[in-house]
Amino acid sequence: MSSEFFQCGRYRFARDRRPLVMGILNVTPDSFSDGGRHASRDAAIRHAERMIAEGVDIIDIGGESSRPGSAALPLDEELARVMPIVEALANCGKPLSIDTYKPEVMRAALAGGADLINDIWGFRMPGAVQAVVAGQAALCIMHMQRDPQTMQEDPQYDDVVAEVEAFLRERVSTLRAAGVDDSRISLDPGFGFGKTPDHNLRLLGQMTRLAIDGLPVLAGLSRKSTLGAIVGGKPPQERVAASIAAAVCAAERGAFIVRVHDVEQTVDALKVWWAIRHESVAP
Ligand code: 7PJ
Numbered sequence: 560m561s562s563e564f565f566q567c568g569r570y571r572f573a574r575d576r577r578p579l580v581m582g583i584l585n586v587t588p589d590s591f592s593d594g595g596r597h598a599s600r601d602a603a604i605r606h607a608e609r610m611i612a613e614g615v616d617i618i619d620i621g622g623e624s625s626r627p628g629s630a631a632l633p634l635d636e637e638l639a640r641v642m643p644i645v646e647a648l649a650n651c652g653k654p655l656s657i658d659t660y661k662p663e664v665m666r667a668a669l670a671g672g673a674d675l676i677n678d679i680w681g682f683r684m685p686g687a688v689q690a691v692v693a694g695q696a697a698l699c700i701m702h703m704q705r706d707p708q709t710m711q712e713d714p715q716y717d718d719v720v721a722e723v724e725a726f727l728r729e730r731v732s733t734l735r736a737a738g739v740d741d742s743r744i745s746l747d748p749g750f751g752f753g754k755t756p757d758h759n760l761r762l763l764g765q766m767t768r769l770a771i772d773g774l775p776v777l778a779g780l781s782r783k784s785t786l787g788a789i790v791g792g793k794p795p796q797e798r799v800a801a802s803i804a805a806a807v808c809a810a811e812r813g814a815f816i817v818r819v820h821d822v823e824q825t826v827d828a829l830k831v832w833w834a835i836r837h838e839s840v841a842p
Contacts, residue, residue, distance in 0.1 A: 561773025562742035565815065567617065567697040568674025570654045574775065577833035578810045580825050581617040581656060581818040582610035583781065585624075586640045603644050611653055613823035617675060617816070618651070620644050621658035625679050625752075627711040637664055645671040656699070662686035669696055677777075679703055679752060681730045692737045699745045699777050699816075700730045704753025714753045720765045723748050728771050745816060746770070747777040756785040763805070766812040775815035780805040782820055803828045 565572045565579075572579060586603050607618055622640035623632040632640075641657060645668055648655055654674035659665060662684060665676050669690075675697040682688050682700060691698055702723045704714050716722050727746045734744060748762040748769055762769070763780070770776050780786060786801040787793055793801075799821050806817040806825050810832055819825045834840050 561775075562740075564742055565697065565745070565775055566695050566740070566742040567654045568695055569672075570674055572616075574815065577829050578806075578814055579616040579816045580614065580822055580829065581619050581777070581816050582607075582613075582615035582822045583818060583820050584610070584618050584620045584644070586620060586622050586644055600643050600647065604647050607644075607648055607651065610822045611651060614826040615653060615822045617654045617656050618648065619656040619658055619675075619677055619818060620648075621677075622664070623659070625658075625707045627707065627751075629707050631707075634661055634663055637661060638667055642667060642671060645673055654697075656697075660684050660687065662690040665690040669694060675699065677701070679707075679749065681726070682734065683730075688734060688737045688739075692734075692739055695743065697743050697745060698734065698739065699747050700727060700734070701747040701777075702726050702749040702752065707752075710753035711751075714755055714758060716758060719754065719758045719761055720768055723762060724769055724771065727769060731771055731774065741772070741774060745775045745777050747779065750778065750780050751783045751785065756788050759783075759785045763808065763812065766809065766814065770813055776813060777816040777818060778806070778809035778814040779818035780809060781818060799824060807832050 563574055565574060584603055584607055620641055622637040645655060649672035656675035656677045657668040657673045658677045660678045660680035676691050677699040679701045704710055746769055750759045766776060781802045782795040782798045786798045786805055790801045802821060803824050806819060807828050809817055810829055
């Protein structure tokens, strides 16, 4: 049975509201879509404050780039990038998500006040499940085929939706068996992580199948290359409208969280989508 709320560390969200907007805060100097403009601590904090003013619901802090072909970041470097931002934003009034697959970073971030651990490896690294089992932090289990260095080299599936669903189901059972409550779990097909544009579009089209036992689904499509391919090869900064369209389609297919770069535009779009769906101006 799925929970009536999504427990996100110190915060709790009712499930019958419009989708949550998770704003991306990259602290990677080599981030592909913002060119590392937020690499410095002060710039990252200003970016977070701007997203808060724009109505962000969750701030997703990422230290290691996971763009296709990128190399792993040493642990101490990731901690040095992420922890000052976690400390600076711990009392900003919004839940903090940490995009990491390293158990040591998970533990440090949780001790520093993080509310959600967003793991592109789906808590498969040794020690990852144990690092998050205690406490109330939310977890995002993402599907990825292979690893960021090789994932876009000719990804293959017999049935992409069935395989992603089976993977997520297995990870959910593992986390439940370790003692994680369903109210803390969210699921993510991992758009672009070992998937062709056709795989991504099939997953988006059938996303309702991925809401295993009614668990909330997170969709991360913002500025991704599949959208670029659809709109004629535009670069990431010119994929804003494409990203908003994708976020609304994800909402229509049941997404409870959308992970985005363009917070203000996405919040407005989802408010309109919600109002139309409920035939009432949302509060
Ligand atoms: C995702 C992510 C995603 C989750 C990245 C990018 C690449 N975490 N981290 N889902 N993507 N949960 O933003 O283009 O889709 S990094």
